[in-house]
Amino acid sequence: xxxxxxxxxxxxxxxxxxxxxxxxxxxxxxxxxxxxxxxxxxxxxxxxxxxxxxxxxxxxxxxxxxxxxxxxxxxxxxxxxxxxxxxxxxxxxxxxxxxxxxxxxxxxxxxxxxxxxxxxxxxxxxxxxxxxxxxxxxxxxxxxxxxxxxxxxxxxxxxxxxxxxxxxxxxxxxxxxxxxxxxxxxxxxxxxxxxxxxxxxxxxxxxxxxxxxxxxxxxxxxxxxxxxxxxxxxxxxx
Amino acid sequence: xxxxxxxxxxxxxxxxxxxxxxxxxxxxxxxxxxxxxxxxxxxxxxxxxxxxxxxxxxxxxxxxxxxxxxxxxxxxxxxxxxxxxxxxxxxxxxxxxxxxxxxxxxxxxxxxxxxxxxxxxxxxxxxxxxxxxxxxxxxxxxxxxxxxxxxxxxxxxxxxxxxxxxxxxxxxxxxxxxxxxxxxxxxxxxxxxxxxxxxxxxxxxxxxxxxxxxxxxxxxxxxxxxxxxxxxxxxxxxxxxxxxxxxxxxxxxxxxxxxxxxxxxxxxxxxxxxxxxxxxxxxxxxxxxxxxxxxxxxxxxxxxxxxxxxxxxxxxxxxxxxxxxxxxxxxxxxxxxxxxxxxxxxxxxxxxxxxxxxxxxxxxxxxxxxxxxxxxxxxxxxxxxxxxxxxxxxxxxxxxxxxxxxxxxxxxxxx
Numbered sequence: 001x002x003x004x005x006x007x008x009x010x011x012x013x014x015x016x017x018x019x020x021x022x023x024x025x026x027x028x029x030x031x032x033x034x035x036x037x038x039x040x041x042x043x044x045x046x047x048x049x050x051x052x053x054x055x056x057x058x059x060x061x062x063x064x065x066x067x068x069x070x071x072x073x074x075x076x077x078x079x080x081x082x083x084x085x086x087x088x089x090x091x092x093x094x095x096x097x098x099x100x101x102x103x104x105x106x107x108x109x110x111x112x113x114x115x116x117x118x119x120x121x122x123x124x125x126x127x128x129x130x131x132x133x134x135x136x137x138x139x140x141x142x143x144x145x146x147x148x149x150x151x152x153x154x155x156x157x158x159x160x161x162x163x164x165x166x167x168x169x170x171x172x173x174x175x176x177x178x179x180x181x182x183x184x185x186x187x188x189x190x191x192x193x194x195x196x197x198x199x200x201x202x203x204x205x206x207x208x209x210x211x212x213x214x215x216x217x218x219x220x221x222x223x224x225x226x227x228x229x230x231x232x233x234x235x236x237x238x
Numbered sequence: 239x240x241x242x243x244x245x246x247x248x249x250x251x252x253x254x255x256x257x258x259x260x261x262x263x264x265x266x267x268x269x270x271x272x273x274x275x276x277x278x279x280x281x282x283x284x285x286x287x288x289x290x291x292x293x294x295x296x297x298x299x300x301x302x303x304x305x306x307x308x309x310x311x312x313x314x315x316x317x318x319x320x321x322x323x324x325x326x327x328x329x330x331x332x333x334x335x336x337x338x339x340x341x342x343x344x345x346x347x348x349x350x351x352x353x354x355x356x357x358x359x360x361x362x363x364x365x366x367x368x369x370x371x372x373x374x375x376x377x378x379x380x381x382x383x384x385x386x387x388x389x390x391x392x393x394x395x396x397x398x399x400x401x402x403x404x405x406x407x408x409x410x411x412x413x414x415x416x417x418x419x420x421x422x423x424x425x426x427x428x429x430x431x432x433x434x435x436x437x438x439x440x441x442x443x444x445x446x447x448x449x450x451x452x453x454x455x456x457x458x459x460x461x462x463x464x465x466x467x468x469x470x471x472x473x474x475x476x477x478x479x480x481x482x483x484x485x486x487x488x489x490x491x492x493x494x495x496x497x498x499x500x501x502x503x504x505x506x507x508x509x510x511x512x513x514x515x516x517x518x519x520x521x522x523x524x525x526x527x528x529x530x531x532x533x534x535x536x537x538x539x540x541x542x543x544x545x546x547x548x549x550x551x552x553x554x555x556x557x558x559x560x561x562x563x564x565x566x567x568x569x570x571x572x573x574x575x576x577x578x579x580x581x582x583x584x585x586x587x588x589x590x591x592x593x594x595x596x597x598x599x600x601x602x603x604x605x606x607x608x609x610x611x612x613x614x615x616x617x618x619x620x621x622x623x624x625x626x627x628x629x630x631x632x633x634x635x636x637x638x639x640x641x642x643x644x645x646x647x648x649x650x651x652x653x
Contacts, residue, residue, distance in 0.1 A: 020362035186304035209363035
């Protein structure tokens with residue numbers, strides 16, 4: 001049973017273009033149950049199913065956030081990278097919006113090493129440690145810091161593996177999905193008509209290309225997360 | 239969980255319990271498929287035959303919770319959904335968008351990359367505006383033409399959806415149309431425009447006007463400096479030929495400069511400097527305007543070689559004989575300025591001193607001649623009419639006098 005009205009509005013969804021799928025010849029037959037019809041050689045996704053699944057997803061996120069779980073939002077496509085970062089910052093989740101480094105989660109030990117180095121360099125820079133070094137070395141370290149910030153900036157506060165992963169594009173983030181499923185981290189992914197819904201735990205049928213579509217779905221998700229967090233008692237955080 | 243499924247035939251394949259011992263993962267793209275995914279696959283109507291690796295117990299609870307949510311959504315499809323399938327299919331027709339090649343579409347730029355800009359037009363995927371199509375001018379990045387995130391504009395559809403649903407847009411087409419319109423307008427107004435010289439080729443100069451490439455033939459350039467030096471400079475031109483279909487844009491520098499001399503009427507005396515000396519005369523530069531002083535117009539006496547009389551750089555005074563605005567030519571004369579014939583050769587300075595007076599005399603003579611010619615014409619016309627009224631008498635002679643049109647005789651001096 002649904003816990004709360006998530007205000008999932010048909011007009012909003014259509015204006016965001018969530019129902020657009022790819023061309024019919026590019027489809028994945030496994031998506032057939034989520035496809036409503038075909039228009040002008042392009043598949044149209046069934047938004048009633050999208051709305052239902054999204055509502056359940058928001059419930060899941062709400063409950064998980066209320067229990068103090070950690071989330072990871074992954075989206076590296078050029079046109080949604082900044083959306084992912086801003087959404088994650090608003091919801092205080094971790095995020096990956098530049099290249100997903102191989103083994104980021106499965107090789108967590110190494111990633112942790114890099115994060116520690118990142119923290120160290122940040123500390124040094126804020127304390128003015130770079131100024132005491134010769135120019136060349138300082139430039140090297142600044143370059144390192146820049147690169148680390150670019151790749152790991154979103155997960156710098158992550159101390160352990162996340163509990164739930166929200167992924168914006170299945171093809172683009174196929175490595176992330178693989179890592180999550182190896183580790184048993186539930187994945188919530190936006191699946192388009194050319195994607196495989198069996199690879200993820202909760203597929204949300206929707207358009208993964210348009211910026212407005214991803215933005216709308218992320219907005220609803222992080223709203224649920226924020227609401228769940230607000231019900232957290234202070235003692236549970238620590 | 240398995241029992242909850244309604245797919246009978248497929249479920250029959252799932253006879254084994256889910257608590258399997260770890261089996262080696264098969265070469266699938268996703269090695270961590272859990273038993274839950276078997277149920278998913280079964281739901282979609284696929285027969286499942288193989289055993290999968292079991293998920294580590296640590297995260298099992300959260301995954302199963304996620305599965306529960308998903309299954310619930312699938313099994314109670316419309317619960318809590320604020321609209322129905324019919325609402326959806328109706329709304330589909332409202333949001334039907336179709337973009338054809340050649341259409342103008344409204345869009346918002348939301349990102350600019352090295353190769354162009356991404357524009358949101360409300361279709362499945364954002365459309366792409368390549369840097370080569372952003373402007374008719376050559377630019378390095380799209381920011382130079384103002385394509386920053388947030389800009390809303392009308393774009394021209396160049397190519398419709400490719401495989402990824404991406405369209406290619408262009409701003410160049412509209413700009414080109416506008417540029418040609420402006421050129422046509424300017425030509426109609428006979429206006430002078432300042433253009434930047436881009437290059438020199440075999441036949442003339444290539445200039446940039448309104449973002450379009452125009453051509454100025456050598457014969458229409460009046461300039462002292464060599465053509466290569468002109469590259470990068472700004473020169474005034476007038477439009478000669480503006481043809482959009484053939485993409486021909488021909489301009490004239492000479493005509494633009496001649497325009498400046500409109501104040502100089504026929505018969506006025508101007509100071510000038512000899513620019514070049516040719517066998518048939520000398521080109522005189524009068525404050526940027528060029529005129530030809532023909533060998534026959536230098537002096538009443540016969541001159542065999544122009545070089546003997548003038549050298550490049552000589553300062554002299556000339557009188558303007560005539561101006562040809564069409565071809566941007568000015569004809570000059572010093573002959574008329576000679577107080578006594580032959581003075582140019584013998585005593586040029588005298589000629590220059592007397593130049594003003596001679597010019598005055600010349601003008602008076604011209605005016606008289608003109609008046610006389612007009613009077614003559616009038617008289618001829620009247621006679622002609624008189625003759626015509628008598629045509630009945632003379633008509634029997636077979637003379638077709640009414641066809642004789644005297645008014646079309648040109649006046650003696652053509653301005």
